[in-house]
Amino acid sequence: MAESNNSTLIKIEDVSAVFQGITAVDNVRFTLEKGKIYGLIGTNGAGKSTLLNMISGNIHPTSGRILYKGKEINRSSSHTLAEKGIARTFQNLRLFGKETVIENVKVAGQGKFRYSVLQMLFNTKTYRNAEKKLNRNSFDILRNLDIEKYAERRADSLPYGIQRKTEIARCLALNPNLLLLDEPAAGMNPKESAQLVKDIREVHKKNPEMTILIIEHDMKVVMSLCDYIYTMASGKIIDEGTPEEIQNSEKVIELYLGHGKYAESKRA
Amino acid sequence: MEKIKDKAIFKFITVVVIPLLILIVIETKMNDYYKTVVILLFINVILAAATNFTNGITGIFSLGTASFMAIGAYVGSLLTLPPDMKCSRIQGIPAFIAEIKLPFFAALLISGLFAAVFAGIIGIPILRAKGHYLAVITLGTVIVVKSLLDNLTSITNGSRGISGMEGYSTLPVTVLVTVLSLYVMYRIKTSSLGRGMIALKNDEDAAESLGISRFRVRLFSFMISAFFAGIGGCLWAHLQRSIAPSMFYLTETFMILEMSVLGGMESLSGAIPGAAIITFFPYLLSDFSTGGEIFGIKVPKINGITNIVMSVLFILVMIFRKGGIFRENDYIFDAMFSPDTYSGLFKKEHDDVLKKDV
Structure with a gap:
């Protein structure tokens, strides 16, 4: 291989x-x-x-x-x-807490909807369409995870589970x-x-x-x-x-439970 | 039913018509002394907004605005002064600099570009630093630029400075440049670049893991900020009509910082109340510091009253409203431009979802 x-x-x-x-x-x-x-x-x-x-x-x-x-x-x-x-989440939550959930997702998704600085400054159609598509795309990701109703809420005001989901949504926006x-x-x-x-x-x-x-x-x-x-x-x-192999692996059981009587009893 | 405060006509009147009327009254009815103060206010708004752009939005705490302002002021002055004047005032000035004479708006643009290029060059090494270290290094650039201006006598005329510029910075010109500058900065803030900047401020590692280049975005933001600081400096030079290196030193540095912090570092429109307070207060209080009669009441002479009142005010704001007057809200700009760029459109489409009880 x-x-x-x-x-x-x-x-x-x-x-x-x-x-x-x-x-x-x-x-x-x-x-x-x-x-x-x-x-x-x-x-x-x-x-x-x-x-x-x-x-x-x-x-x-x-x-x-x-x-x-x-x-x-x-x-x-x-x-x-x-x-x-390659997208990743972090061990401790690393959301942009002051921003809304949708903004968090947009940061990650914007790489796919590009426009030049001039298009942005003159507010051209390309720019507006890109922004619109980005909004829609981000919203769809939130909807797929069933957290779209939190879109306009500040990320750090949400329950922990939702924040975790937001972090995953942010990663998914990177496709x-x-x-x-x-x-x-x-x-x-x-x-x-x-x-x-x-x-x-x-x-x-x-x-x-x-x-x-x-x-x-x-x-x-x-x-x-x-x-x-x-x-x-x-x-x-x-x-x-x-998973079955790991559950029955001597090495893994030893790693988690150690030697001795307790481990033996657990194993049995 | 639409609220009256969301109606386009209401916004237009409060944000465009009323300020315009006030400015027309100032331009036509007031004397030069008050006009100068108002022009100074607008220049300070540009400087404070440029500082907010790096310090509040991108989260790179820079104290270097005064140095970029100095570069803008000198470049702008050298470009608009007539050749014979340059030759007689500055001894040993190189011929290629002496011969240039550009119209004011070209000089304004070039002075901004010079400041931006300078920021780009110094930014490459210094933006590797973080937090307090970056603040100290940028303070260092202020000192370095000042001593350069002091010692490059054949270009800058040393510590005596340059004078005799035309007063191009009239009220209409300054207002136009200020509005354009704020508009450009706001557009950048709400674009993909701006989102990258805000993400970097919140959490650098997380932002990088989402595809935002820390180096590129921070450098770009630093250069944009320097560009507008340079433009502010050029306007300032053509208002004062005489500049010297000592004008762009620590006093100016901390005055700009005060404006930025007081108004709310994370908000571009925060530059407006911040600059207004810092610009107007010394003039309002100047009667107190010299003594005399105000509204028929005799006031004794109190030395240093300006500084005392300003410091107390600053402390009070910091205690009771930590994020500055506007905090992170861009009240003025969001009211003006929100529909397309922000979630305006999107909100309307999905109003039913967002209104659900959460």
Whole structure:
């Protein structure tokens, strides 16, 4: 599987990230294929977020290669990758709180509706049409996620679940090939996270070409959503497989529960 | 039923007709002293709005407006002064500068462009800095520009400055330039570029992850701001008709900052109340600082009363209305232009959805 075929979206080859002597990610290799939902699990400090930051261009790897559609993106900045179709959410909410929900989505969607500075200054038809289309497009994204009634509300005035959805809506406005979700269910109650699972499934159904990578601690979310799961511990991928395989993997159980009587009893 | 305040005719009267009538009265009935104060107000509005553009909207806290203003003032003055005047006033002036003589509006544009190019050149290295560091570096540019103007004597005539410019900055000219400047800045603010700027102010990483180039957008905003500061400087030079490096130093820097903060940094129209307070108060209070009779009441001479009142006012605004008088609301412009550009159209279409109880 050395050469990347058409169905491979992301290919990570022996990637490491070292911060001041500490190796956060250690010679990791994995591939993400088009149209699937992937999970990335592991204990705190395992290097999951670092890995995600490297794919989205926020951090550059110390060594190794990251290939996106067969092209190396090691040194690409996050805004160029966003234009190329890699969208991400953040572990803690990073909405533009003072802006309305629709404005948040418009910021992400505007790359597709371009106009020149002169067209904008003279308020030409091209400019007005582009803005109109952008409004419509953003509104449709909100409607698909069923949050259109919040469109004109300030983002930071909304309930947590809606804010999370807004963040996902913002990513969808980029029309991404790859959607990276960093702990989307963090801080949610069971009801909210069940809703989140439903929403992500819905999003994937509407964009079946899109690949989704989810970092999550909530096993219910991961196991019910993902087609394939990678498990990380201290910077390395220790196991991978389908949800059933991961649930029964000795290594993963050991990672989460440790050795000893308690673990044995849990296993039985 | 449409509210009266949303009607186009009402907007037109309050925002266009009434101010225009007031200006016509000022232009025809008032003496030169008051006219100068009103012109100064409009120039200050441009300067404050240019500062708001970077400080409030893009979130790069720049103190460098006075330096861009200085460049605009000098470039503009050198371009409009007659050649013989330049040769007699400035010793050793290079011939190619002395020979140029341009009409005022060309000079105005070029002075803005010069300031913008200068901002672009210094912006490439300094915009890597963030927050307080950026503020200190831009304050540094004010000092550097001042000492350049002091020492490039063959072009700037050193600390004695240049004088003898024509008074091109009449009230109609200044008002026209101010309105155009604010219009352009507002258009940019509500376009995709402006959304990028606002996103960067809110959260740089998140904005970048949505495809907004931090470097490009911030540099562009810095240059636009410098362009208008340069234009403001050029107008200022042709109002005062005499400029010197010391005029574009720390006093001016902090005066501009005060206007911008007082009116509301995040609002372009906030520049108007901010500039009005800072421009008019010293004149209103000048009677108190010299002593004399006001409305028949004898007032003793109180030295420094202007500064005291201004500082107290500033502190009060900062305590009771932290975001400045207008906060982040562009009352004046949103009322004027909202329908197409903002969510006006869109709101009408989806009114039923938005009105749902949430």
